[in-house]
Amino acid sequence: MATTQSRTLAKFMLMPSVLLLLGWMIVPLCMTLYFSFLDYNLLIPGEHEFIGFLNYEFFITDPAFTESFFNTLLLVGGVLTITICGGIGLAILLDQAIWGRNYVRIMVLAPFFVMPTVSALVWKNMLMNPVNGLFAHFSSWLGMNPIDFFAQVPLLSIIIIVSWQWLPFAALILLTAIQSLDREQLEAADLDGAGPFSKFFYIVLPHLSRAVTAVILIETIFLLSIFAEILVTTSGGPGYASTNITYLIYTQSLLQFDVGGGSAGGIVAVIIANIVAIFLMRLIGKNLEG
Amino acid sequence: MGSITLKQVTKSFGDVNVIKPLDLDIKDGEFIVFVGPSGCGKSTLLRMIAGLEDTTSGNIEIDGQDATDTPPAKRGLAMVFQSYALYPHMTVRNNIAFPLKRAKVAPAEIEQKIASAAKILNLGDYLDRKPGQLSGGQRQRVAIGRAIVRQPSAFLFDEPLSNLDASLRVNMRLEISELHKSLATTMIYVTHDQVEAMTMADRIAVFNAGVIEQVGTPLELYQNPVNRFVAGFIGSPKMNFIDIPTANDGAHSIGVRPEHIKISNDEGMWAGNVGVVEHLGSETFLHVHVEKIGTLTVKSDGDCPFTYGDKVFLSAAQNKILRFDKTGLTLPSLTEI
Numbered sequence: 186m187a188t189t190q191s192r193t194l195a196k197f198m199l200m201p202s203v204l205l206l207l208g209w210m211i212v213p214l215c216m217t218l219y220f221s222f223l224d225y226n227l228l229i230p231g232e233h234e235f236i237g238f239l240n241y242e243f244f245i246t247d248p249a250f251t252e253s254f255f256n257t258l259l260l261v262g263g264v265l266t267i268t269i270c271g272g273i274g275l276a277i278l279l280d281q282a283i284w285g286r287n288y289v290r291i292m293v294l295a296p297f298f299v300m301p302t303v304s305a306l307v308w309k310n311m312l313m314n315p316v317n318g319l320f321a322h323f324s325s326w327l328g329m330n331p332i333d334f335f336a337q338v339p340l341l342s343i344i345i346i347v348s349w350q351w352l353p354f355a356a357l358i359l360l361t362a363i364q365s366l367d368r369e370q371l372e373a374a375d376l377d378g379a380g381p382f383s384k385f386f387y388i389v390l391p392h393l394s395r396a397v398t399a400v401i402l403i404e405t406i407f408l409l410s411i412f413a414e415i416l417v418t419t420s421g422g423p424g425y426a427s428t429n430i431t432y433l434i435y436t437q438s439l440l441q442f443d444v445g446g447g448s449a450g451g452i453v454a455v456i457i458a459n460i461v462a463i464f465l466m467r468l469i470g471k472n473l474e475g
Numbered sequence: 476m477g478s479i480t481l482k483q484v485t486k487s488f489g490d491v492n493v494i495k496p497l498d499l500d501i502k503d504g505e506f507i508v509f510v511g512p513s514g515c516g517k518s519t520l521l522r523m524i525a526g527l528e529d530t531t532s533g534n535i536e537i538d539g540q541d542a543t544d545t546p547p548a549k550r551g552l553a554m555v556f557q558s559y560a561l562y563p564h565m566t567v568r569n570n571i572a573f574p575l576k577r578a579k580v581a582p583a584e585i586e587q588k589i590a591s592a593a594k595i596l597n598l599g600d601y602l603d604r605k606p607g608q609l610s611g612g613q614r615q616r617v618a619i620g621r622a623i624v625r626q627p628s629a630f631l632f633d634e635p636l637s638n639l640d641a642s643l644r645v646n647m648r649l650e651i652s653e654l655h656k657s658l659a660t661t662m663i664y665v666t667h668d669q670v671e672a673m674t675m676a677d678r679i680a681v682f683n684a685g686v687i688e689q690v691g692t693p694l695e696l697y698q699n700p701v702n703r704f705v706a707g708f709i710g711s712p713k714m715n716f717i718d719i720p721t722a723n724d725g726a727h728s729i730g731v732r733p734e735h736i737k738i739s740n741d742e743g744m745w746a747g748n749v750g751v752v753e754h755l756g757s758e759t760f761l762h763v764h765v766e767k768i769g770t771l772t773v774k775s776d777g778d779c780p781f782t783y784g785d786k787v788f789l790s791a792a793q794n795k796i797l798r799f800d801k802t803g804l805t806l807p808s809l810t811e812i
């Protein structure tokens with residue numbers, strides 16, 4: 186695959202699918218962009234006037250925007266922190282030669298296969314419910330007042346639910362990375378007098394840096410657009426306490442039937458996602474090289 | 476400092492007995508080479524000495540102190556792995572400094588030790604590179620550098636040169652030998668390579684299926700192997716074995732080395748036809764098919780005139796012939812009787 190000829194051929198063969206994907210992406214994007222400049226509300230029939238950046242202005246100056254912007258960052262950052270730290274710990278545990286290791290590995294992966302809506306419902310009704318939930322039972326058993334998770338700490342509750350879903354993914358990727366670590370390096374470190382902590386910080390962690398980078402990039406893409414968990418549990422409330430950008434756009438365009446405003450929000454979300462992506466690539470992208 | 480004694484050491488993986496009870500005395504400053512066929516337990520024994528593998532039974536003593544259950548770092552030994560086992564994300568400098576930093580050596584002293592190791596091993600130009608940017612030979616040198624800065628009481632090498640190409644191997648062989656002479660530290664060296672074993676060793680231990688068949692200087696093993704296995708294992712090309720089940724003096728087979736067979740075109744003990752001829756320039760190996768005996772390897776001069784299909788006669792130097800009994804043990808040679 187290295188000659189000029191084969192590379193040119195490869196380009197031509199790839200062309201149709203690339204064009205198809207490009208169209209698939211570009212058409213909705215252009216339409217959103219177009220709508221975002223119109224005064225277009227489904228409840229108000231008539232001409233859709235061109236109103237310039239007014240939709241954007243409304244969207245961005247809305248106090249809910251700032252709040253949901255920081256909620257989004259908190260949500261992504263919190264879940265990333267929990268899944269990476271937990272994932273490394275879990276990966277190291279799963280790497281130990283324990284009895285029934287293969288079954289444990291499959292079990293650990295299970296939450297990833299549960300649909301977001303279902304897992305959010307399970308957490309909402311079975312675990313975090315202030316009356317019937319397991320946590321409520323547990324805290325009254327301890328003699329404490331049960332916490333009403335979705336009323337008192339709505340964003341944290343959602344972070345916990347989403348982390349639970351993504352932990353297996355991180356753990357699995359990090360586990361394969363740990364398994365690819367050359368055992369002789371650890372043995373050499375043993376001989377060099379490195380204790381468990383030295384070995385972890387000087388050998389294991391640097392070895393994992395690439396996998397951690399991959400996990401961060403992949404998870405960020407998905408976490409920026411968390412939606413189902415919020416819809417099912419808190420519906421963004423109380424107030425806007427657990428609304429992220431994605432959910433805000435939903436309330437704008439679908440609950441208020443404001444196509445123009447929702448489109449402007451969508452474009453803003455695209456821009457934010459790109460800023461985050463550029464920022465991340467600058468920060469940690471070099472880990473993926475070479 | 477640097478003597479290692481193995482007393483009735485054994486190792487089992489589950490039911491599989493990899494090292495049978497084994498005794499070995501390694502003297503201070505000695506260069507001892509472990510050779511043996513693949514899977515005979517050389518690496519396992521080396522790793523047991525290093526402390527990377529538990530000892531199932533028996534004792535390992537280092538400098539007269541029982542070290543059977545001492546953790547690897549406390550044994551004062553350094554190991555050079557076949558895969559080099561360098562830390563890929565650290566520079567050469569940090570790789571070498573790693574054991575010193577773990578031992579909390581003062582930074583100034585670390586600098587000075589790195590500098591002296593770099594000088595001995597010619598690492599100066601690439602101290603700030605990462606292992607991935609080095610050639611195999613350079614990596615090997617770094618691995619040795621990381622070992623010598625700790626000033627261990629013994630070095631353990633597990634096939635350190637097997638990933639290098641032939642000419643580099645010759646160079647590194649010399650460098651390691653020279654290092655041994657200048658440091659005068661005990662070295663245990665595992666290899667598959669005949670030439671490495673013969674040229675580097677003070678003593679060679681020949682392993683077979685978890686037991687040591689013979690320990691001795693290279694020449695002892697070459698001239699007086701205790702049994703057929705050692706005779707066949709030491710020397711290249713391999714010794715020729717001829718079965719003589721009809722002999723009446725207890726000998727079951729005889730062995731004669733290729734270099735002790737004379738080839739001529741008119742007279743000799745055995746008549747045969749020349750098969751493959753391998754010209755190496757300085758010498759020639761001929762594979763001669765002899766009726767009823769089989770194929771014998773003969774080593775001859777570089778300008779040997781014989782070619783495929785020639786009819787030749789072979790004769791063995793009588794005083795170099797080894798005789799083995801039914802169990803493969805060497806019998807006293809005829810001249811000694």
Ligand SMILES: Nc1ncnc2c1ncn2[C@@H]1O[C@H](COP(=O)(O)OP(=O)(O)OP(=O)(O)O)[C@@H](O)[C@H]1O
Pocket residue numbers: 488491493511512513514515516517518519520667
């Ligand atoms: N961790 C292990 N579990 C089970 N068996 C093992 C283990 N390590 C080694 N063995 C077995 O022990 C025997 C000796 O292995 P060892 O690595 O010591 O051989 P070796 O002499 O170094 O061979 P080579 O020259 O090919 O490196 C082999 O039969 C191997 O299969």
Ligand SMILES: [Mg+2]
Pocket residue numbers: 517518519633
């Ligand atoms: Mg080995």
